[in-house]
Amino acid sequence: TESREGRGFGHGLEAYVLLDLVHLGKKKIVNDLPQIRHVGKLFENIDLVEKPMIIRPTAHYSMGGIDVDKFDDMSTTLPGLFTAGEASCVSIHGANRLGGNSLADAVVTGKIAGDGAAAYAGTTEYSAGKRLVDLAGQWKSRFVGVTKGGDARQMYAIREEMGAQLWDNMGIFRTQAKLAALAGTLDDLQSRYDALRIPNANPVYNSVFTEYVELGNMLQLARAACLAATARRESRGAHTREDFPKRDDANFLKHSMVTMDEGGRLHMGWKAVEIANFKPEERKY
Numbered sequence: 001t002e003s004r005e006g007r008g009f010g011h012g013l014e015a016y017v018l019l020d021l022v023h024l025g026k027k028k029i030v031n032d033l034p035q036i037r038h039v040g041k042l043f044e045n046i047d048l049v050e051k052p053m054i055i056r057p058t059a060h061y062s063m064g065g066i067d068v069d070k071f072d073d074m075s076t077t078l079p080g081l082f083t084a085g086e087a088s089c090v091s092i093h094g095a096n097r098l099g100g101n102s103l104a105d106a107v108v109t110g111k112i113a114g115d116g117a118a119a120y121a122g123t124t125e126y127s128a129g130k131r132l133v134d135l136a137g138q139w140k141s142r143f144v145g146v147t148k149g150g151d152a153r154q155m156y157a158i159r160e161e162m163g164a165q166l167w168d169n170m171g172i173f174r175t176q177a178k179l180a181a182l183a184g185t186l187d188d189l190q191s192r193y194d195a196l197r198i199p200n201a202n203p204v205y206n207s208v209f210t211e212y213v214e215l216g217n218m219l220q221l222a223r224a225a226c227l228a229a230t231a232r233r234e235s236r237g238a239h240t241r242e243d244f245p246k247r248d249d250a251n252f253l254k255h256s257m258v259t260m261d262e263g264g265r266l267h268m269g270w271k272a273v274e275i276a277n278f279k280p281e282e283r284k285y
């Protein structure tokens, strides 16, 4: 808000404000805020006793993920696919994962998923299956197709534009107009991505191809998040809609579910929230 209203420094992705603790005095900073002072020294080589430090928002977690079908083994609706940690949606964090909770999530769900996957492997005859062989074939031809010469800079340009557009339109504050504009931009970026060619055809340790695949995954995820953010016409957790600032349990106490069909089209759906011991309440500070 400080940046948006012109009281910050820099623009766009480079916008920042300054955290100034100097007025608290050395004694208070040393005694009460030693960790913050340490972070300032470690990352910026700044002593917060003497100088302010640059602060800007960052994404530190993806809320949501691959939907867990059974919590006792972290299996999904795709047979043989298990999920855990940040990639999964175990629904233990609600709409805003609190600081410190994700490492506990990763350790607990990782153990359950590991046990589940091992048990499944022990009872399943491994066979690549026609679908997997077909998929491998498709990826092989895709590799040959996209590595027929090209300019990797175009790939980085798509990635950079995607980041800037996501930040501007879906970063912290969201509105219908911003999300609609973003959906259009993401479709354009997807078309540019689909037409992209990259220069490196080396089948071994080809990091350009890895980045190409990752960019495709990020675009897919961005489109899914944009679809869900557009449909959720309320504010909840980290999802802040300026046009719908209130939480709306009557209409949106449900999970957003985005699925993709064989043609790559995304579809919006919902899943009921199972409420057990704790009734959802508005969080008040």
Ligand SMILES: Cc1cc2nc3c(=O)[nH]c(=O)nc-3n(C[C@H](O)[C@H](O)[C@H](O)COP(=O)(O)OP(=O)(O)OC[C@H]3O[C@@H](n4cnc5c(N)ncnc54)[C@H](O)[C@@H]3O)c2cc1C
Residues within 6 Å of the ligand: 058, 059, 060, 061, 084, 085, 086, 087, 099, 100, 101, 102, 103, 104, 106
């Ligand atoms: C700045 C920041 C601060 C954070 N602070 C905290 C904190 O204080 N406390 C807390 O609890 N959490 C914190 N988190 C969140 C926490 O770090 C992550 O949620 C957690 O590390 C996720 O663990 P993970 O094992 O699920 O996923 P990751 O650590 O992301 O591991 C996924 C791994 O899979 C690999 N991979 C990806 N694709 C493929 C592929 N196709 N084939 C093979 N490998 C692949 C990746 O290279 C990666 O090594 C923070 C996150 C950030 C970014």
